[in-house]
Amino acid sequence: MKRLSLITCLATLLLPLVPVRASESGSVHFTTDVIPILTKLGCNGGGCHGKATGQNGFKLSLWGFEPQADYRALVKESRGRRISPSVPDQSLFLLKATNTKPHGGGMRTSVDSDEYRVLRQWIANGAIPPSEHDPKLQQLEVTPSQLDFSINAKHALTVTASYSDSTTRDVTQGALYFSNAKKIASVTHDGIVHTNMHSGLFAVMVRFGGKVATFHGAVPRQNRVDEEALVTSRLDQLESQLRSTPTIDDTPPTSRQVDRLLIQQWKRLGILPSQPSNAETFVRRVTLDICGTLPTRQEVEDYLNDERADKRAKLINRLLDRPEYAVYFALKWADILKNRGSGYGTSKQRAGTALFSGWIRNAIATNKPYDRFVGEILTASGNQNQIPPAIWYRSVRTLPDYVESVAQAFLGVRIQCAQCHHHPFERWSQQDYFSLAAVFARVGRKGGFADAEVPTSEVIYLKEKGDVFHPRTGDLLQPRPLGGPDFELGPFDDPRKSLAHWMIQPENPYFARTMVNRIWAHFLGRGIIDPIDDARSTNPPSNPELLDALASDFTQSGFDVKHLIRVICNSSAYGADSIPNQFNQNDEQTFARFYPRRLTAEVLLDGISQVLEVPTQFSGGKGKFPAGTRAIELPDENIPAHFLDVFGRPARTSACECERIDEASLAQALELVNSSEINRKLTDENGLVGRLSANTLAHAVNVEEIFLRYFARHPQPNELATAVEFLETEEDRAEAYRSLLWSLLATNEFMFNH
């Protein structure tokens, strides 16, 4: 830590760096010199002249990705009144920017600024338009690219642009900077990073001339010497244990690699992970996470009584073989794949959603390799009555749907921005967006019954022709994957097959990483990349080595999802307690403790039904769900269930898992208090309340049963005493148990997976 502090101090002393300006080194180019200034000054931002309609008749391309159009707007439009080469200082453009003439955007620069001088010089030089021969920005580099900081430190970044004419320029002053974790570190407009009081990881995105670069920073915890020694010692000990403990049967070796990579990061950040969770916590946690189901009392006791060293791995394997695993993960995928039943005029969607839901469930139950699973969806063809994955094409209907769903669901990329303009934080252009759209341009639909907006029972097939043109240039675009070259296609080839093939290649940077990140987030509560479907260089993984290791292992396993889950669930990180220690209480990035999270709507409702022994009766559509049907088994979101809506059941309108809301709300509290469904479960004579009130067992015995059902643990002595005392004070035994069971439903321990 001392060494780190020294480096930081030295870096601070070097401030400020004086960048070399392009304007001082020769001619001024519109693309490489003028536009970056417009961007820096915010002229072409989305809130000003860069928005789709422009501002007060002056429209620039968003963030300057279309220099030719910007040149026309600045120089040619409005009879050229914005530029006066003969009297540069009287150019309306400069008068507005300096607020000499009234400007809605206020003063953006001053006449004595570097920016003003560059712009003036370009005008004085004759406002030379962009040319093919102008040097082009090839690469943007930020130095240092990563650095460890101490708390309340600062460091100046240097940004260097490399051009096609082999020149380089320091563009530190002209670049834009954004921190992804302002709580940990902020960055000034001229590239000086300031760390705050919190430790953790952060990144600074640097943008200049349409290129981005990322700086990765870390602020280790400021431990005292004795604390540092303790942390180092304990982590060394953990590392040593990993090396020395023999591999337990059924535990994948990669789980140890996961642990090693996490320990390395904890060492870097001075964090000590929480203790391993106890068996009671783990059996509840893993059963909920794999099966979306609370463990029964019997399952809890069996696990607690199991004395085998590999009982944890064996439990994970058992859970993965249970039908609830497939049901629960099918629910997750049905959300992502927009298996949607609502929003339409009739209930004709139900057959399709049920069919698709069943197909997903079967795929998960049989552990269909993930590449095959995705490939069958992407290339699905045929009648939606008979080919369930073709039902994906029912909700995903348009070119933007195809592109954005595929990119977000399977590649973890949010590319929506690039439909209208170049992605501000990434490399994706409209060319990338519409070239990916071209992959689906020949998806044909025929037949079907128009059920309000969305037909059912369509036949999805490969059309003879289908073209996509660049919306701005009008160029015909060939099918191309994100970042890849055009596919080599014969006239009869289905570009979707090429896309599926491209995805599953081991060197594909997105496919496997997105899936392992998604599954990691499912079990650990946060993705290594967070949000899980927003992978970009400017939103880096918190532990790149861990993500790469998991992705590599997943690919080598043949995209075996159960294997991936075993790897994650057998890791120490997954087994850690959620109770923090003094070293990791602020940690939200490195998985040094288990991050508790509220049970999802369906799991919570099922959990209540399970512990109270009163199933929910779901209705809707043509039929009636069989008694005992669980919420996680419902095929779509259009089955009426107020509880599920209140607790955040997603509408399945996008491929984003963020649609599922787990934030608390007043409505949720009211639902637990006033819900007729909860009331029905608590008053059903055939339910747990009826059974406990009818039996003659001692209250202590019943309380034991209740705690094992609710929390997968025995009650603490004080809990037992309090509960028994309460029960004994109530004259009406049924009412007493009803009150106790009701109050326990609202506890965090019940409502959270921890």
Added chain:
Amino acid sequence: MIRFHPNHRLPALPRNTRLWLTILGTVILNSSAIGQPPTPLLKTVFPAGCQAGGSERVVMTGEAMDGISAIRSSHSGIVFDHDEDNHFTVHVAADTPPGFYDVQAICAAGISSTRTFFVTTRKHVLEAEDDGSTVNVAISGQIKEGGEVDQFQFPGKAGQRIVIECWADRMDSPLRAILELFDSSGQRLASSAGYFGIDPAISYSLPTDGQYVVRLYDLEYSGSTNHFYRLDIGVGPRVLFALPSVVQRGQPTQVTLYGWNLNESQNVFTHFTVDVTPPNTPIALPIQRHPASVGSDRFAYHLPGSDVPIEFATTDVPVILDPAANHAATAACPITIPCEVSGQLSQGNEYDWYCFEAKRGEVIHVAAWGERIGAPVDLDIMVLDTTGQQVLATYHDEITNTGGLRFPTSHLDPAGRWVAPTDGRFFLVVRNLIGGLSNDPRRVYRLNLRHEESDFSLVALPHTTASPGAINVHRGGRTIVDVLAFRHRGLTGAIRISPQNLPPGIECQDVWLGPGVNSAPLVLTATDNAKQFVGALELVGTVEQQGRTIQHPVQGGTMVRTDLPNGSGRLTADVPWAIADQAPLRITANGHETRKHHLYGELTVQHSAGGILDVAVHVQRRDSKHQAPIRLTGVGLPGLISNQVATIEPDQQTGYISFYLPQHLPPGWYTLAIGANTTVAGADGKERTVEAFSNTVNFEVHPPAFQLELDPYTPRRVQRGEVVKVNYTVHRKNGFIGKIHTELAAPGKVTDVGNLRGRGVTFVGQTESGVIQIIVNEDAQLGSRPFLRLYAVGVLEDEVRFHGSCFLDLEIIE
């Protein structure tokens, strides 16, 4: 050896025919309600099958099935004895081939719609009686209510390939079945949501000895007594398809059968080679078939030990079996046209290449069969040039749906006509548009390549739109049978439909499906004293073309369900019909009423494109005391002719309805009928809505001599006492230069049309435009004047030879 099925073209009656007819006659004659009862709708036969050589108690349920007395089946070996109410005992002769047959119920209101009844060689048990002790059973069951899940247990042995197959959609049930297989520990081993179309099947090699469980439920957890099914659990052979799937008529052929448990192999799919000898004449199949599979001659084949027949198509041209390696232009399989190819596209991205020689101008008709023979394919055909690089033509789906939702005839199989642009060797590529990533050997196809030898197929079905119907002719009344045509290989001319062997008391005019017309109404008329009858309607279609007469029998069809978004229909073994109770009214139409012209006397109208067809309608009400307006519309109109509505007021017995014959209507014979909606008094004194139909109106459309066109600015509303001038133009056609005389006219009247008078104008020579003056009398009836028109006659040698009209919409106001 192949086993032939008996020819079922004649109606099959139960063995106790005399008794049956007596019961039937009693029931029908004793029904005396004046109001026409609704058509019996048979929804469920349960159980819907029986073991060959066995008997079963069955229950028939449906709507309007009062007085049910007998069941008609399409096979003489299936006989139903009436027990009581809607309960029957069915006896199936031991030699009845396994398969799927048609049954109809005979009720007080006539014959019912059609349902499927199966015959199995397996032990047949009811759902409730299944004790789970054996395999090789056919179970009849129902998902009686929403949320019901039926479970069946069976003993299995390690290594056995068990085949579990559910029949629901394929036997008229609305059940969308899901099958699941579990072992004794509750572990799910396999599931299916659809294998034969949407009917599921599981083929699974059992891992251990033990008890296994099958679960069956509806996809949407729906249920009712109509959600019936057949569930087969067996380890016997199940043939799925054959290659070739088409064989040359009369030629013994070696074919390979593919399916499950066909030999000792443990593979999922096994195969077996047999010799078949196709018959020389078509044979009715005990297999339910797609509406558009009419017109292909087929026969059924039963592999010994197998319970399900498969079908082979027969052809009169050489059959070529798709070689396995023709997946590129360089390996194209040479073929000589005419021929029939039997192919397979197992791989998802497979293309079968063929090459053939053609002369410039040579016409070749391409027709593929895939979806219609049950293969999970969407075929696409391309013809490429001699280099194999340039696509000259592509052929996709047949999108024409002649039968609508009740009998959807559209399908995914491509067909088309191709003319060779030059002499040379061309390529033809067959591919499957829905192959995806998977392999499926069931993706077989037939490819028919022939020269321009026109042909057709015909289907007759009840004239119903809202529910499955039946053909019941009420005494003293008429009913419509819709005839649909499938034109093959360039046939465009008119098709004449003629009835044969009608019983006494029944009349039926020949009807015409005019040039390019694919449906027409055929009307059966019963006299007041027609005797009871239940049987099959025999119709023959005839086309005279280039000195060649082509004749084909008309096959039967039916709607199956109304609750599917895209409708559901199928072919039937015959065209069942019956004579039923008295009709409440009779409608008679005359499309050839003469017209009195003040200059030229009594005229017989010759129809031409751009003219108007007037149909005089006469009503005979059985209960003359009950008078209600009768709403008239056209029924079965040729596609280009717009429908009209007219009303015959109470106390009126006659009226008119007129149809404009569009200018582009091709010359030829056409047919239409008039439908009438009104109310009659029911037996209970309450009014009941009834629908009646007229006799058919056949009319010939001639090439026009001229066509009339009104000035678009012609006033639409005129006042009483006003005189209006209407500008119009006469377009002379086909070289006619004679005199044209124009008048104002209405159905049955010329010049003086209900206090409107139009003064005629005569054109001679090349005159083409004129004005007709219309005088609206002060006492002219207010309101719109239906079917008013400008009427022109073309005169040659002072004789009216041609007629033409165009509607003139006028509303008389104060």
